[in-house]
Structures are given as C-alpha cells and as structure tokens.
Amino acid sequence: MTGRDRHLLLWGPTGVGKTTVGAALATRLSRRFLDLDRIIEDEAGRSVPAIFAAEGEPGFRERERSALRALLKRDEESVIALGGGTLVDRALRDEALRGAVVVTLLAAPRVIEARLSASPMGRPLVDSATPEERSARLGALLRSRAAAYAVGHLAIATDALEPVAIAETIAVRLGGFVPLTISAANAYGVHLAPGAAAGSVAESVAAQYPTTSFLVTDATVAALHLDPVVAAMSRAGHAPHVIVLPGGEPGKNIDSARSIVRELASHDADRKSVLVALGGGVVTDTAGFAASMFSRGIRWVAVPTTIIGMVDAAIGGKTGVNLEHAKNAIGAFHHPRAVIVDASLSRTESPRAIRSGLAEAVKSAAIIDSSFFEWFEENVSGLAASDPALLENAVRRSVEIKTDVVERDPDEQDLRAILNFGHTVGHALETAGRYETFTHGEAVSIGMVAAAKVGRALGVTPDDVCERLARVLEALGLPTEAPASLREAAVSHLMADKKREGSKIRFVVLERMGRATTRHVTEAQVGDVLLGG
Amino acid sequence: MTGRDRHLLLWGPTGVGKTTVGAALATRLSRRFLDLDRIIEDEAGRSVPAIFAAEGEPGFRERERSALRALLKRDEESVIALGGGTLVDRALRDEALRGAVVVTLLAAPRVIEARLSASPMGRPLVDSATPEERSARLGALLRSRAAAYAVGHLAIATDALEPVAIAETIAVRLGGFVPLTISAANAYGVHLAPGAAAGSVAESVAAQYPTTSFLVTDATVAALHLDPVVAAMSRAGHAPHVIVLPGGEPGKNIDSARSIVRELASHDADRKSVLVALGGGVVTDTAGFAASMFSRGIRWVAVPTTIIGMVDAAIGGKTGVNLEHAKNAIGAFHHPRAVIVDASLSRTESPRAIRSGLAEAVKSAAIIDSSFFEWFEENVSGLAASDPALLENAVRRSVEIKTDVVERDPDEQDLRAILNFGHTVGHALETAGRYETFTHGEAVSIGMVAAAKVGRALGVTPDDVCERLARVLEALGLPTEAPASLREAAVSHLMADKKREGSKIRFVVLERMGRATTRHVTEAQVGDVLLGG
Known part of the structure; x- marks a missing residue:
C-alpha cells in the first residue's frame, strides 16, 4: 500500500x-x-x-x-x-x-x-x-x-x-512517499525524492529536533555528494559533524562502528542526536549499527547512494558489520527515522554496480509482481544503458515491494523469507569466489536462475518462467550460470552452511512469475542443478 | 501486578x-x-x-x-x-x-x-x-x-x-513469578527461585528449543556457581559451551563483547541459539549486549548473582559496555527471555557489596512503596547482618517494583525517570571518585540523601522523610554524606554532565515517603546542598 x-x-x-x-x-x-x-x-x-x-x-x-x-x-x-x-x-x-x-x-x-x-x-x-x-x-x-x-x-x-x-x-x-509501519512505537517513511536528496535530508533532520547532528559517509561518496547535503542541513540550522570512513568492504567491521561511536561521544552526541548515513551498503550498515549502539540507540536517517542500497539494503532496519569472514554476523535491527531515496545519486556508480543493483529489483519483480517483471522485459535495453527515468521507476517499484514485505513481516519470520530468492546459491557462490569474483547482485543473478531450475526439477516452476528470468538477467548484462571453476566449491559451501538445519534446505522457488513459495529440498537436488550446469 | x-x-x-x-x-x-x-x-x-x-x-x-x-x-x-x-x-x-x-x-x-x-x-x-x-x-x-x-x-x-x-x-x-510485558512481541518473566537457580535456568533454556546453548560467566562466579548450572542444563539435553570472562569493570568493553561473539561464531551458534549470562552486572551487561549483536539478536537468559543485579541491573532490558571512561555509552535494549533471581547466589558476596545492592532496594521503596520502606525500618538490623530470609524478601519486593515500572514505561520515557532518584548526584560522586572511592550503591545512598535535602529546600520533601531515609541507610552501614574531599569535584561533574540540557537539571525528589516526582532545579541549588554538607 x-x-x-x-x-x-x-x-x-x-x-x-x-x-x-x-x-x-x-x-x-x-x-x-x-x-x-x-x-x-x-x-x-x-x-x-x-x-x-x-x-x-x-x-x-x-x-x-x-x-x-x-x-x-x-x-x-x-x-x-x-x-x-x-x-x-x-x-x-x-x-x-x-x-x-x-x-x-x-x-x-x-x-x-x-x-x-x-x-x-x-x-x-x-x-x-x-x-x-x-x-x-x-x-x-x-x-x-x-x-x-x-x-x-x-x-x-x-x-x-x-x-x-x-x-x-x-x-x-x-x-513520492511509501509509509512503513513496524509497530505502534516504530513507523517511518521511505521518501522517493529524485534529484532532491539534500533538501529531504535537511527537512527530515529538522523535524527530529536533534541536539546535535552527525553525518557518516566514505571518501568516495563525500567527494561526489557531501557538499549539497551539508549545505542544506546547515541552512536548516543543523550543520552536521562529518565522519568519513575509509570505505570498502574490509572496513565494514566492529572497529569502524566503534570509531563512529567514539566520534559521536567526543562531539557532544547525546540521546537526542541524529545521525545521517550517506553512502553505499558499507556506510549505511556500519553507521546504522553505530547509531543502534550509541546510548542504546539514537535516531538516524539512511541515504543510500547505490541502486542496490535503494532497492534493498537500506530498507528493513537491518544494520551490521562483518566478523572476520562472517558477513553481517554482528548487528542490530534498528530502523531509521526516514530513508531518503534519490535515484539520481546513483549516476556516479559504475555500470557493473548498477546492473548488480538491478538484480535485486528483478528479484522483487519475480517473487511478488508479474507486471513489474513484464515492465523489465519491455524496458530491458534502456535499463541496461542505465536510462535515468527507467532506473528511477525500477527503484520506486522495488521500494514499494520491499516496504510492503517488511511491513507485513518486520521480524523476518516467514513471509520475508521469500526475499531470499536466489540468495542461498548466491551466498555460496560469493563465498566460493571469496567475494572477489562476483558482486552480490551478480551472485544473486546466478542464484535466481539456479533456484528457477531447482523449482523446475521439483515440478513447481514452469519452463517459461525459468526462460523469461534468465533472458531478462542476461539482457541486463548479468551472469546467469556459475563458472565451472567455482561449482564444486559453491556446492561444498552450501552443504557446510546448512549442516545445522538438518539434511534439507528451505529453498525459495517460483510457482509462477510474481509468486514465490518455499520448499524443502536436499542439498543433492541443488547440487545437481549447480554441477549439472 | x-x-x-x-x-x-x-x-x-x-x-x-x-x-x-x-x-x-x-x-x-x-x-x-x-x-x-x-x-x-x-x-x-x-x-x-x-x-x-x-x-x-x-x-x-x-x-x-x-x-x-x-x-x-x-x-x-x-x-x-x-x-x-x-x-x-x-x-x-x-x-x-x-x-x-x-x-x-x-x-x-x-x-x-x-x-x-x-x-x-x-x-x-x-x-x-x-x-x-x-x-x-x-x-x-x-x-x-x-x-x-x-x-x-x-x-x-x-x-x-x-x-x-x-x-x-x-x-x-x-x-514466585513476576510477569513483564514490553509489547505484543516481547514478554517474559522474572523467576524468583530461591535456592533453585540451576533447575530454573535449565527449564527455561529447554523451553526455548535452542540449536546450541552457551553460558557466559566470569572466573570468580564460575568457581562458586557454575557447576550446578552446567549440570542441570546438561541433564536437560542442553550442555552449554562455557565462556569465562576475566571479570571486573575494566573488562566491560566492546572487545569483551566481541570476544563472546567470536566464541559464539566459532562454536556453531546460529539465530536459534540461547545464551545464559551468569554473574554480576559486568557479565550480564556484556553478555546481554553480545546476545543483542550476534546475528542481530539471539535469545538470552539473565542470572544475576549479586543483590544489585537482582534488584535492579538485570531487570529492564538494558545491556551495554563502557566506551573508555563513558559508562554504558555503547549498548542495546535487548530483553532476555527470562530472568532467574535466586537470592541465595548472593551468599558469597561481600557484606559491602550486599549493602550496596540494598541501597537500590531502599530507593525502590522510597519512590514507590511506603509500606516496603516501613518494612526496611523494622528489619534494618537483620538486613545489615545479611539475614538470608530478609534479603530474599527485599529482593522479591524490589523485583516487583522494578518490573512494574519497566512494564509501564519500557522505553524509559518519563515514568521510568523516577528510578533515577539519587542517581544524579550519585553519578557525579562516582565520577569524582574515579569509580574507586564508592560502589554504585554507596554513591546512590549519598545521592538519595542529597536529593531529599534538595527536595526539602524546594519545599517538596517533608523533614521527616529526609530523616527516615538517612536513618535507614545509615543503619544499613551505607554512607549518607559526601566526603569533603570530593564535594567540589562532584559539583563540577554535575555541571559538566548537564551542560547540554540548559541551565536546569530535571531532578527526582520525594513528595512523601513512597512517592517521587521530578522538578527542574538549578545546579546551584544542588551545589548548595552538596557543598553545604
């Protein structure tokens, strides 16, 4: 809604x-x-x-x-x-x-x-x-x-x-507003503000009447997007203390989160301070986690600057950092007071990064909304060329879908599980490639096609659904098949990852385009698809 | 209730x-x-x-x-x-x-x-x-x-x-059960289980159907209380992996919390694991915080072994660690699934530690329950001698009061503020004494008497309430007056601490015995009382 x-x-x-x-x-x-x-x-x-x-x-x-x-x-x-x-x-x-x-x-x-x-x-x-x-x-x-x-x-x-x-x-x-209700004590909105991030951030911060305000970003994003946001916040009377992280996945650890907390403590932060996180997933996850920890939780505003952050990562209240090789092993559910989504901020992303973000948007379409998937089929060449208006629409519809799923299942109990479509195999591939071979979106792209094939083998997913999914992902320039060199390693990671849940994996499969369900499958069934190619 | x-x-x-x-x-x-x-x-x-x-x-x-x-x-x-x-x-x-x-x-x-x-x-x-x-x-x-x-x-x-x-x-x-409701998604109980901690822990863990279970304690507590708890958990089919912290306030930091998370990660913990925290405030605060962070929050059971933990610290969902000198600057609200309160575990505490814990119990009586305060007046000599049955009753009634206040104000908005009676001056004294001169309870004892005097100066607190309060605290062997050597430093910490809230301090004062309210007072008014002696 x-x-x-x-x-x-x-x-x-x-x-x-x-x-x-x-x-x-x-x-x-x-x-x-x-x-x-x-x-x-x-x-x-x-x-x-x-x-x-x-x-x-x-x-x-x-x-x-x-x-x-x-x-x-x-x-x-x-x-x-x-x-x-x-x-x-x-x-x-x-x-x-x-x-x-x-x-x-x-x-x-x-x-x-x-x-x-x-x-x-x-x-x-x-x-x-x-x-x-x-x-x-x-x-x-x-x-x-x-x-x-x-x-x-x-x-x-x-x-x-x-x-x-x-x-x-x-x-x-x-x-351009999508309301999100978690509980009687926790509700906010995702603001679709194309070209207007700075003003939206400033308005949102001012409406929280903070004692002091902070902005966390990384060096790359700071060079591209920081000035207008700081200027708008300053005009609103809330010039932030700016904290610049080194950036990059290796910096997504508890030491970075602690360094943010230290900066907060040494610059007059208190329980009524507000923190703005401006950047990609590393920045919003780390800064959001720091906000969750400082004084047992202060208010924050998420401003994703990447397509994958806008369509997925910044919506849902998940914050966290990595523990050595365990991705997001440490973290908190700490919803921001607002998410500001300005697709134009992504114009500085690489084409590969944009494509990877679109993989998550395709996922949303495939599991929830067949007409959105049809829109992808019709506009795939424009999207592959990063057409701004098309990107904006893909972001908007993805935000609506993710928000709706989060609202119906804020604690990630059951419904929200379908958001993991493509992610079981995807994670195994990311791990097998030591997070270097594939971006998250690319691994999920391969994972979705694998999941479609597993669904087909189970008699749940129709042939044409598999084909349409693979066709759109390929046309977007995304990989759809695991390279031979990684298959064995991916299968063994899959087994290791799931060993504690017993011999069966709860796997998200498509019943038809726009409708997902879960099935228990054996590792062998997934392995057959992956190893069979 | x-x-x-x-x-x-x-x-x-x-x-x-x-x-x-x-x-x-x-x-x-x-x-x-x-x-x-x-x-x-x-x-x-x-x-x-x-x-x-x-x-x-x-x-x-x-x-x-x-x-x-x-x-x-x-x-x-x-x-x-x-x-x-x-x-x-x-x-x-x-x-x-x-x-x-x-x-x-x-x-x-x-x-x-x-x-x-x-x-x-x-x-x-x-x-x-x-x-x-x-x-x-x-x-x-x-x-x-x-x-x-x-x-x-x-x-x-x-x-x-x-x-x-x-x-x-x-x-x-x-x-012996006090129910505590935070929200439709979060409710649990405080179990008053005198002499029966081990069995209660095991029952509580078993009812959570954990995949794996963990127990965090420190070396001192482990020597005194660990074996029966591990034995009972093992009999129930949930032998825990035991993590022993070095113990002591200096170890209450984010590195300790991370070391717990590392142990969890390397011993098959997942989102369905349960962690038992057995110990004083350092253990329950640190382990509870680790539980809040691991996989964005796993279930835990708090088993305080100190009187102050039973009557105050372990009830209310506050977890956290210190950031250098900033007490509890880092943390989370993460309620346990059960709190097991067994007053007999405190028998190994020093008399000074027990007295300090009782200071918080006296606080509960003074702000909420005049008949409980009268009970203190009648039994003060037995309590000063750590009579087990009297301690148990003091713990039971304090648990009921704290639970009731937390239930009515889980987010610490307004009502819960009265729990800070004695704490404004108490914190200033603890800081002034570098956390060495006084225990928390001793500082709060002095702080309560100071707050009563401030209330009297405001015309809110009757004379006899001041006198009765001081008399009970003294009879328990608690200090009631700031030593001359710390007064100046305490007043300056008070001012520094509050500078961001403007020139007035929101201060908890007694209207009569068993009823507290808040008043805005100037630092000078508090300073007069402290410096005037």
Whole structure:
C-alpha cells in the first residue's frame, strides 16, 4: 500500500496547527477535510469541553476511538485532523499507522505555548487560570506524550512556516512517499525524492529536533555528494559533524562502528542526536549499527547512494558489520527515522554496480509482481544503458515491494523469507569466489536462475518462467550460470552452511512469475542443478 | 501486578495439551477452569468445526475475541485454555499479555503430530484426509504462527512430561513469578527461585528449543556457581559451551563483547541459539549486549548473582559496555527471555557489596512503596547482618517494583525517570571518585540523601522523610554524606554532565515517603546542598 491510497491523519500536540494545516492540505490535494473533534462534537451534540465536563476524559476518549475507527473504514480518502491526545492509546495508534498515513506536526514547546496564548479556547487539558499554570501543564503534557508524538510516518517541523507552506511541503513529500509501519512505537517513511536528496535530508533532520547532528559517509561518496547535503542541513540550522570512513568492504567491521561511536561521544552526541548515513551498503550498515549502539540507540536517517542500497539494503532496519569472514554476523535491527531515496545519486556508480543493483529489483519483480517483471522485459535495453527515468521507476517499484514485505513481516519470520530468492546459491557462490569474483547482485543473478531450475526439477516452476528470468538477467548484462571453476566449491559451501538445519534446505522457488513459495529440498537436488550446469 | 493476581492463560499450538494441562492446573491451584473453545461453542450453540463451516475463520475469530475479552474482565482469577490461534492477532495478544499471565505450552513438531494422530477431532485448520497432508498443513501452520507462539511470560517444554507433571511445574514456577510485558512481541518473566537457580535456568533454556546453548560467566562466579548450572542444563539435553570472562569493570568493553561473539561464531551458534549470562552486572551487561549483536539478536537468559543485579541491573532490558571512561555509552535494549533471581547466589558476596545492592532496594521503596520502606525500618538490623530470609524478601519486593515500572514505561520515557532518584548526584560522586572511592550503591545512598535535602529546600520533601531515609541507610552501614574531599569535584561533574540540557537539571525528589516526582532545579541549588554538607 502506498501513501496515495490512504487517509491522511494529521497528528501532533495541541496548538500545532493540525486543523488549519489539514484544511489547507485537503484543498491542495482535492480531498475532503475532516476534523475529528468537530465530528465528535456533532455526534455528541455538545462541545469538547462540555464532553470532558460531563463524561470525563475516558468518556471523551471512547467517543474519539469509535469516531476515528468509523472514519478509517470510509472508502473516500480524506485528510483528517486528530486531537492532541487521539493516538496516545497504543492500540488505536497501531490501527491508525496500519490503516492510514500519519503525518506528525511538531513545534518547539515555546512556539506551541505562544500559539496557545493567542488562542486558548476549547483545550480542556491545558486550560488554566494563569499563564504560568498553563505553561506547567503544557510542559507536563508534552513530556508524558513525547513517545506518542515521536511516532508517525512523516514528521514536519512547523515552527517557522505558515500553514499553507506546511501543507505544500506535506503535499510534495507525499507525492513520492511509501509509509512503513513496524509497530505502534516504530513507523517511518521511505521518501522517493529524485534529484532532491539534500533538501529531504535537511527537512527530515529538522523535524527530529536533534541536539546535535552527525553525518557518516566514505571518501568516495563525500567527494561526489557531501557538499549539497551539508549545505542544506546547515541552512536548516543543523550543520552536521562529518565522519568519513575509509570505505570498502574490509572496513565494514566492529572497529569502524566503534570509531563512529567514539566520534559521536567526543562531539557532544547525546540521546537526542541524529545521525545521517550517506553512502553505499558499507556506510549505511556500519553507521546504522553505530547509531543502534550509541546510548542504546539514537535516531538516524539512511541515504543510500547505490541502486542496490535503494532497492534493498537500506530498507528493513537491518544494520551490521562483518566478523572476520562472517558477513553481517554482528548487528542490530534498528530502523531509521526516514530513508531518503534519490535515484539520481546513483549516476556516479559504475555500470557493473548498477546492473548488480538491478538484480535485486528483478528479484522483487519475480517473487511478488508479474507486471513489474513484464515492465523489465519491455524496458530491458534502456535499463541496461542505465536510462535515468527507467532506473528511477525500477527503484520506486522495488521500494514499494520491499516496504510492503517488511511491513507485513518486520521480524523476518516467514513471509520475508521469500526475499531470499536466489540468495542461498548466491551466498555460496560469493563465498566460493571469496567475494572477489562476483558482486552480490551478480551472485544473486546466478542464484535466481539456479533456484528457477531447482523449482523446475521439483515440478513447481514452469519452463517459461525459468526462460523469461534468465533472458531478462542476461539482457541486463548479468551472469546467469556459475563458472565451472567455482561449482564444486559453491556446492561444498552450501552443504557446510546448512549442516545445522538438518539434511534439507528451505529453498525459495517460483510457482509462477510474481509468486514465490518455499520448499524443502536436499542439498543433492541443488547440487545437481549447480554441477549439472 | 504479580502473577498471583491475574488470570492464567494457557497458549500454544494445537495438540500441545492446553485443555488437559489447564484442567489439572486449575485443580492444583484451586481455581476455576475455563476452556475458551467450549465457551464459544456454548454461546454459539454449535461446535467449533460447525462455526468454521458456517461463519468461516473470521466469524470464529470474532467470537473468540469477544469471548476472551469478556473472560479477562471477570474478577475471579481462573485458568483459561486458549485455542491454537487465539493470540495470533497482535492486538488481542497485547491485551492478553497485559491483563493476564500467559503460559506457553510448547513441543517439538513431531510430538505435536503424534498427539494429533492420536486425537484428530475438532481441529478444522489441520483436519485433512491423509496423514501426509495433515503433516504438511501442521508444518505450515506452525511456521506461520512461530512468532506468536514465541511470545508468553512463561514457556514450558511439554515433550517428555505428563499433563499432571506439567501442571505441577507451572504451579511451582508461578509461586514466585513476576510477569513483564514490553509489547505484543516481547514478554517474559522474572523467576524468583530461591535456592533453585540451576533447575530454573535449565527449564527455561529447554523451553526455548535452542540449536546450541552457551553460558557466559566470569572466573570468580564460575568457581562458586557454575557447576550446578552446567549440570542441570546438561541433564536437560542442553550442555552449554562455557565462556569465562576475566571479570571486573575494566573488562566491560566492546572487545569483551566481541570476544563472546567470536566464541559464539566459532562454536556453531546460529539465530536459534540461547545464551545464559551468569554473574554480576559486568557479565550480564556484556553478555546481554553480545546476545543483542550476534546475528542481530539471539535469545538470552539473565542470572544475576549479586543483590544489585537482582534488584535492579538485570531487570529492564538494558545491556551495554563502557566506551573508555563513558559508562554504558555503547549498548542495546535487548530483553532476555527470562530472568532467574535466586537470592541465595548472593551468599558469597561481600557484606559491602550486599549493602550496596540494598541501597537500590531502599530507593525502590522510597519512590514507590511506603509500606516496603516501613518494612526496611523494622528489619534494618537483620538486613545489615545479611539475614538470608530478609534479603530474599527485599529482593522479591524490589523485583516487583522494578518490573512494574519497566512494564509501564519500557522505553524509559518519563515514568521510568523516577528510578533515577539519587542517581544524579550519585553519578557525579562516582565520577569524582574515579569509580574507586564508592560502589554504585554507596554513591546512590549519598545521592538519595542529597536529593531529599534538595527536595526539602524546594519545599517538596517533608523533614521527616529526609530523616527516615538517612536513618535507614545509615543503619544499613551505607554512607549518607559526601566526603569533603570530593564535594567540589562532584559539583563540577554535575555541571559538566548537564551542560547540554540548559541551565536546569530535571531532578527526582520525594513528595512523601513512597512517592517521587521530578522538578527542574538549578545546579546551584544542588551545589548548595552538596557543598553545604
């Protein structure tokens, strides 16, 4: 589900402008605007303060809960302004996050206070006799609800903007926005921002009101993409302390992660700092892991600069580093607060790297979406030539698919297993080639064709599915067959890797194009395909 | 809320014996037994398979949801056997975990299959024409529900036990059991098992069906407590690979955590391994952090052997190591699957260490529970002499308090802040004394008395509360006043520590005995108290 198919809920503290912004946003998007408090008042036949007086807060919350549930069921997508306490309840927040796009409007406490002083009516929880008392009540209310206000798919800092400008900002963001809900405490968005990474990063950081901010990148990426991002963050008042990693897979280890943590500690980082990771998989995995460890987890923003990072690695909350030869043996699930995907950042990648990234996009199509696969078949020559518009579309659709799978299975229990299509043989080949012969995408390309052949041998995968898959991968310039020199080694790695799971391997195979399933197969069955060629 | 005040829900896969065990357990506990399926059938006037046939699975789930909600509201605590799919729904699971004790009955798939073959009736989701088909359906069902079955406060491996023995095991465990619910995906229990740590660890590990198991300890603890734990785990079929840390605070660093991860990797650990941490805070913090990192998080069991670990450190999911001089700067929130608290393990601690642990117990009493504080006043001489029964009671009540606070505020947002009573000044004193002058508990003891005086100066804390607090701490043999030589240094650390939060410190003070609140105070106000003596 993407942002465009859903209701938009405006959430945030009292006095932040949810109603005014909501009305402007509805006009901008040509949607109906609904104000939850107004609906509750209409149904109750009295004002919100009168409901509080007559029924207490529990009575009001009950009315609010059923009113919101009823609205969420309506078919026509609307813009709905919530009350300042609507989503404090975790169960209702969970429903809202799964059924709608939740946009959080935020402002510094003193800004909210100033707005409430100007318009103090109808807010029973902060209504007080004196300004001092109102300020104390507001402070206590904001503190007790801080965890609830920190959750939403998209956060907007409203301090310096007029309502119409806020509405415009939200409308622009939503144009390429994929919401991702992990739990009632953890939701964010993947921002498709072609050509606009720097501004998106700055906006996203500003909306987190960080004490200090940091940017981790590597030397190669820094030379290409660092300046505009730092400039935009600085303009937003959040000039980052920049940490440059040496780069390269050998540097993806716990010492690099510790060096980031040391830099954080020695540059005033605290629990309210934000870290931006700008780079390929080594940078986002390592920096994300450092963010997970520092003070038991600080907020971070992922900005992948490679196609493979955009379509796969940066989405799903996996962070980590290698332990000697064990890839990603150390790590954490630590979701970023936003993923900024700007396909134009990949223009500096080598054609081989872009092709490798596309292998993961083809995988998404093959396991989930046959029409996306057909699109690959139609546009394969343009993609092979790295046509920017085609790359952007491949990235966009892959993001939607990966996000959907992660949302439905955040803990990687069962559904998410199908994302491993092509990866069992792929990993064996990468290991056999000591991570030098093939890129990850190339190994997965060979692995997918092998998996299709295993599926065919099992009678699960139709002939033409095997052929179409191999044809697209070949046309993209990707390898589809293991070189003879690596086959024996790959098979023995496959066996070693799986020995603890018993004699059978749980293997992802295609039932038809766009639909994957898992089957238990013996190593011999996989080995036959690999060794048979 | 402790286990004894709640309904008991028996949860787990179909065919695991929920109904039979539930009836036996209800008899054993003299509670009423309720079978959810039977209640649904009575209300519907037809059998479960007939409801499935007439209303589909959604219709049945709707009936199930309202039936369980109604049962949870009943006052008389019962034993309730659930269906095999009742808590698959996350929202209902969350309600069940917060409103009851959820005991999960588990068994190896082949054991379940054998039981279903013996009694195949009335299970519509696995009802099939052939044994092969039933086996395949059951396998798919268990896989898709694996995440839901992994959640419960207490898990019991039923494979080798008769229903009456299982009921007896549960009844014994529940005698000293404090359930802790973090989320719909994360709940566990603190097991108060005086004199019975080894058996509890073995039971807890066995119920996790690990591929391989590990035990991390240090040399001192190993000499005192390792053998019985290893023996019990071995008898249960889970002999652990033992990893012995050098021990001591200097070893609480990322290199120790990495060395544990290396040992895991080189001894067949995988995502289904379990790690037991047996020791003081250095061991549980370091090993828990290693468990959080390995393969992005494996299951672990915390077995604190110090009073301070039992009453405070091991409860709450905080793991971590020091970064040079920054205490716990690196870490993760990674809750264990069980905490085994056996106060008798502390008998080998020094009197000074025991006193220090009791300082945190006094803190729990002072901020939350005035009758617990009165108990301290009445029993202070016996506690000062480390009377085992008194220690056990102090540990039990502290566990209940800490668990309750963590459950209400798992992310350490607001409520959990009151646990820092005495810690602001305490940390400053520890730092000023380079962590050599005072133990943590001693520093907190002085910090609590300082906080009481600050509260008194603010007009929040009554005189007699200050005096009672100081009197109990002194009678326990704990320091209550900062030595003159450290005062200046402590005040300057206080200022340095807080500089980024602006000029005011959020400080925990007592409103009365058993009730804490936070106030913003200036450093000068705290400094006056410290420097004034």
